[in-house]
Amino acid sequence: MVKVLVLDPVHESGLDLLRTAPDVTCVHLAEPKDAEIVRHMADAEILILRGRKLPRGAFEQAQKLRLVSRHGVGCDNLDFDLMQDLGVTVAVAADSNYVSVAEHAIALILAGLKRLPVADEAVRSANWSLRDHLGARELQGAKVLVVGFGRIGQAFASRVSAFGAQCLVYDPFLTSNPCNVTPVETLEDGLAQADIVSLHLPNTAETANLLDAARLAQMRPGSLLVNTARGGIVDEGALLEALNKRCPAIYATDVLASEPPSPDDPLLNRPDVILTPHSAAMTREAAQRMSERAAQNALDFLSGELSPEMTAFRPSETLARSSH
Structure with a gap:
C-alpha cells in the first residue's frame, strides 16, 4: 500500500x-x-x-x-x-485555478477604478455627497499591461480585452500571441504606457522585488497596480513611497510579502490599498x-x-x- x-x-x-x-x-x-x-x-x-x-x-x-x-x-x-x-x-x-484568479484580478481592477471600498464606506458613514467626488473611471479604453503570460495571464487578457481595454504584455518567454495582444520589449516600456498593471508571474529569485523603487517610478501618475501573483514580487517598502506620489495611485492586491500581515503593517491602513486574503484561487x-x-x-x-x-x-x- x-x-x-x-x-x-x-x-x-x-x-x-x-x-x-x-x-x-x-x-x-x-x-x-x-x-x-x-x-x-x-x-x-x-x-x-x-x-x-x-x-x-x-x-x-x-x-x-x-x-x-x-x-x-x-x-x-x-x-x-x-x-x-x-x-x-x-x-x-x-x-x-486560472479562471478564478483571472476573474479576481478583474474584480480588483473594477474595485479600484470604481473606488468601491471608498464608495461603500461613504454610504455606511452617511457621506452620500462623496458620490460626486469619487473620481471613478472606466476600464474601456484603458491600456492594461499584463506581466507574465502563462495560463492565468492569458485568461486575464481575454477577459480584460472584452471590456474594451487595450492589452500590452511583458513576458520574456513569450513565444506566441494567442490573445492578439501587443507585446512590449521591456518591462519599463510597458509600465510607462499602462494605466493598469496586472501581475501574473511566479515568485522566484529572478522576480523577487521585480517592481522595485526604480520600476515603480516608471508607472504613470494615477495608475492602478493589481497583484494576484505573489507579494514578494512587489517591494512593499518602495510601494509605500510610490503610493504617496500616486505612481501608482491604487494598489489592489490579493497577496502580501508576509501572510497573514502583522496588525501594524502600513498597507492595512491606507485608503489607496485594496486587500483580499490570498483568496483569488479559492472559489x-x-x-x-x-x-x-x-x-x-x-x-x-x-x-x-x-x-x-x-x-x-x-x-x-x-x-x-x-x-x-
Missing part, C-alpha cells in the same frame, strides 16, 4: 479519489500539529500540500517520499534544491478542481502517467526515489 498524506483542508472530492484508489492509503490531517506531520511523513510516499511551508527537517525524515503534489500552482513554499537532493518530484494543479469551483487535480496527479504519478504539463520539478533519474 502507498501512503498519501494530505495536509490541511481540501475538498472531499479529491480525497474520495484517493480513498477509492486501489493500493492507496489516504491519511488526511485537516488541522495538523507539527509533530503529527513529521510522524506521518516518515512513511508517506506522496504528500499533498497546500500553501504550508514545512521545515527542512520534516522532508529529511521522510525517507520514502517520492512526490509532492501541490494543491495549487505556485511552488515558493518548496525548495527545489532540497527536492533534488532527496529525489522528490513536484507536481502542480496547473489547470485548476468553490477552483477549490474542487485543485483538490481533484492534486489527487489525480498523485495517482498518475503512481501509474507512471504524470503529465509534463503538471510536472513542476523532476529530479535527475539517478536521484529519483523508486517505489522499491
Whole structure:
C-alpha cells in the first residue's frame, strides 16, 4: 500500500479519489500539529500540500517520499534544491485555478477604478455627497499591461480585452500571441504606457522585488497596480513611497510579502490599498478542481502517467526515489 498524506483542508472530492484508489492509503490531517506531520511523513510516499511551508527537517525524515503534489500552482513554499537532493518530484494543479484568479484580478481592477471600498464606506458613514467626488473611471479604453503570460495571464487578457481595454504584455518567454495582444520589449516600456498593471508571474529569485523603487517610478501618475501573483514580487517598502506620489495611485492586491500581515503593517491602513486574503484561487469551483487535480496527479504519478504539463520539478533519474 502507498501512503498519501494530505495536509490541511481540501475538498472531499479529491480525497474520495484517493480513498477509492486501489493500493492507496489516504491519511488526511485537516488541522495538523507539527509533530503529527513529521510522524506521518516518515512513511508517506506522496504528500499533498497546500500553501504550508514545512521545515527542512520534516522532508529529511521522510525517507520514502517520492512526490509532492501541490494543491495549487505556485511552488515558493518548496525548495527545489532540497527536492533534488532527496529525489522528490513536484507536481502542480496547473489547470485548476486560472479562471478564478483571472476573474479576481478583474474584480480588483473594477474595485479600484470604481473606488468601491471608498464608495461603500461613504454610504455606511452617511457621506452620500462623496458620490460626486469619487473620481471613478472606466476600464474601456484603458491600456492594461499584463506581466507574465502563462495560463492565468492569458485568461486575464481575454477577459480584460472584452471590456474594451487595450492589452500590452511583458513576458520574456513569450513565444506566441494567442490573445492578439501587443507585446512590449521591456518591462519599463510597458509600465510607462499602462494605466493598469496586472501581475501574473511566479515568485522566484529572478522576480523577487521585480517592481522595485526604480520600476515603480516608471508607472504613470494615477495608475492602478493589481497583484494576484505573489507579494514578494512587489517591494512593499518602495510601494509605500510610490503610493504617496500616486505612481501608482491604487494598489489592489490579493497577496502580501508576509501572510497573514502583522496588525501594524502600513498597507492595512491606507485608503489607496485594496486587500483580499490570498483568496483569488479559492472559489468553490477552483477549490474542487485543485483538490481533484492534486489527487489525480498523485495517482498518475503512481501509474507512471504524470503529465509534463503538471510536472513542476523532476529530479535527475539517478536521484529519483523508486517505489522499491
